[in-house]
Amino acid sequence: MTAVPALAVEDLSVEFRTRSGTVKVLDHVGFSVDKGETVALVGESGSGKSVTAFAVMGILDPAGRVTSGRALFGGADLLALSEHDLAEQRGRELSMIFQNPRTALNPIRKVGQQIADVLVRHGGATRPDAPRAAVEMLKRVRIPDPERRVEAYPFELSGGMCQRIMIAIALACRPALLIADEPTTGLDVTTQAVIMDLIGELAHESGMATIFITHDLALAAEYCDRIVVMHAGHIVEAAPARELFAHPRHPYSAKLLAATPGETVSLAELASIPGGLPDLRRPDLPACRYSDRCERRLDDCARPLPHRVIGERHTVSCWNPL
Amino acid sequence: MTPLLDIAELAKRFEVGNKRLLYAVDEVTFAIGRGETVGLVGESGCGKSTLVRLINRLLDPTSGSIRLAGTELADMRARAFAGNANRARIQMVFQDAGDSLNPRYTAADAIADPIRRLKKMSGASLKSRVEALADMTGLPRELLSRFPHQLSGGQKARVGIARAIAVEPELLILDEPTAALDVSVQVVILKLLQQLKRELGMSYLFVSHDLNVVRLLCDRVLVMYLGKIVESGPAAELFADPRHPYTRALISAIPQADPDKRVGRLRLSGEPRSPIDPDPTVCRFYGRCPRGEPRCSAEMPVLRTVASARQAACHFA
Incomplete structure (x- = not known):
């Protein structure tokens, strides 16, 4: 099987300038997503998951700056595109679902119009045709009674419905790459399951590549082909989902799994992760940003971080992996 | 033996205009x-929060009784209860x-506030009580002078717990206490809650979306759907062998x-029925339920005993 990467992020570094110093938020991050593949970015708050997505989409906060790297997508480097060219890609080829659908949708515009806007701007639809196309999109995301719902404002819909509207907007122009940033946080588990199934089916139908950002490892394992584990702006491990669950190799991945409540464990069996994220403003950040928290630290860990390939599509950045 | 909390036929109906009533807790x-x-x-909108606010006496019930160790609390107005x-x-x-x-309260102020109000403590004894609570909840004493924005998520969670246990409650209601925390911090807080319960002999009502956490922490589980309890039972049995389709x-x-382990899963389609003036002869789950037989729309199933210590509100449980 020769997989074609839809997106290849290489050597991506991002800094944020703040009053109290420069924060090295991403440090030489690299991963790829194939056509039709779903890859999860997982990690605790502050690990750099969302910043990675924002950098790829070109929507970083003005204080943030890409200091190195490329994001190859359809033969072009997204990070080098002009704002105009990038705006053409976004919406059509590149799409994003945000964490909180209620704040991401326009509160004073009917949801049908919001879908139509995207179709007209990027999908080549004409204004008269767009309302009908919007109803079609609502059907695709399985919203009951779509003819009536296109007339609704976001506040009239439940959280799960709003998230389906977001998905309809994101998928309206059949993008080649979808970035979903915690799309089900704050939704009920039953709704979460339906939304995740839906994203999976739509991705499968159209061969869309998906980056799924989450802090829920079990959710990532269920719905993603591969998992990329991030810690303090580094990718510490990347592996097929099932393999990561069965045999995590980076000490941080293993700790993260051990802290996740699952099927059989009792509370006593769950272990917390000692320490916290290092201060990313420190000028003397260690090569391995996990080393201060790590129980397996060696003298070698002060050397530049290795990038070891230890199996089929399985890499780990650690001198002393499990 | 009388239970600590005894809730009987507790109901809260909100008026939503045109004399229509929303049955939040039924x-x-x-x-x-x-x-x-x-x-x-239960999912959002099922009435969990309203039920919690009734028990906590922040909201007046429409009818029913709330007995705490034999004392009726439902007659007392929520305003007077403070x-x-x-x-x-x-x-x-x-x-x-x-x-x-309160963003203008230090951690110490936040923890001291209920003690000052309800236990009429002040001065040196108040200070030492606050410090003892900080020790109990694993909050370093030097953080007591900090404001919420200077504390991490886990530290704020500890302050919230210290404040709640400060007046030695018998019943502690926990509303998604770890929903905003990372898994590594969540573990620490859950363990703290379990330890405090053992040490202080409190009872917990634990409201959560995260069923994996509920399974780990709870002895018994209540499942709520559109204002009704549709199933209850010991946690281990309920998770191993759920009786209600919801x-x-x-x-x-x-x-x-x-x-x-993903085989035989049940996915719900459709949206929940309206909680406004619900038809008393139709099962609340009708329309979303994969079974949904004619009887379900003619006769509302009542919560009944289906096995030892287990109840379900379904004709087919």
Whole structure:
């Protein structure tokens, strides 16, 4: 099987300038997503998951700056595109679902119009045709009674419905790459399951590549082909989902799994992760940003971080992996 | 033996205009024993929060009774309850520790406030009590002078817990206490809660979306759907063998890393029925239920005993 990467992020570094110093938020991050593949970015708050997505989409906060790297997508480097060219890609080829659908949708515009806007701007639809196309999109995301719902404002819909509207907007122009940033946080588990199934089916139908950002490892394992584990702006491990669950190799991945409540464990069996994220403003950040928290630290860990390939599509950045 | 909390036919109906009524909590009956941890699960809009606010006496019920160790609390107006001696006996840990702390109060002020009001303590004894609470909840004493924005998520959660246990409640209501925390911090807070329960002999009513957490922490689970309790039972049995189709759907929705365990899952389609003036002859779950037989729309199933210590409101349970 020769997989074609839809997106290849290489050597991506991002800094944020703040009053109290420069924060090295991403440090030489690299991963790829194939056509039709779903890859999860997982990690605790502050690990750099969302910043990675924002950098790829070109929507970083003005204080943030890409200091190195490329994001190859359809033969072009997204990070080098002009704002105009990038705006053409976004919406059509590149799409994003945000964490909180209620704040991401326009509160004073009917949801049908919001879908139509995207179709007209990027999908080549004409204004008269767009309302009908919007109803079609609502059907695709399985919203009951779509003819009536296109007339609704976001506040009239439940959280799960709003998230389906977001998905309809994101998928309206059949993008080649979808970035979903915690799309089900704050939704009920039953709704979460339906939304995740839906994203999976739509991705499968159209061969869309998906980056799924989450802090829920079990959710990532269920719905993603591969998992990329991030810690303090580094990718510490990347592996097929099932393999990561069965045999995590980076000490941080293993700790993260051990802290996740699952099927059989009792509370006593769950272990917390000692320490916290290092201060990313420190000028003397260690090569391995996990080393201060790590129980397996060696003298070698002060050397530049290795990038070891230890199996089929399985890499780990650690001198002393499990 | 009388249970610590005894809820009988408790109801809250809100008027929503045109004399229509929204049945937020509809004749709910259950009890919590001393030292017991009871989980309350169900999707948003099912009435969990209203039920919690009724029990916590922040909201007046339409009808029904709330007995705490034999004392009827339902007759007392919510406004008057703040100054009542029973106020200290039921306390609450709120969902977002950051939002539920006064930004102008230091951690010490936040913890001291209920003690000052309800236990009339002040001066050196108040200070030493606050320090003892900080020690109990694992909050370093040097952080007591800090404001919420200077504390991490886990530290704020500790302040919220310290404040709730400060007046030695018998019943602690926990509303998604770890929803905003990373998994590594969540573990620490859950363990702290379990330890405090053992040490202080409190009962917990634990409201959560996260069924994996409920399974770990709770002795018994109540499943709520559109204002009604549709199933209750010991946590281990309920998770192993759910009787109500809604409970089955909830458990099916837990993300499952192991593909072999994903077989036979139940997915819900459609939206819940309206809670406004619901038809008393139709099962609340009708329309979303995969079974949905004619009987379900002609006769509302009542909560009945289906096995030892287990109840379900389904004709086919």
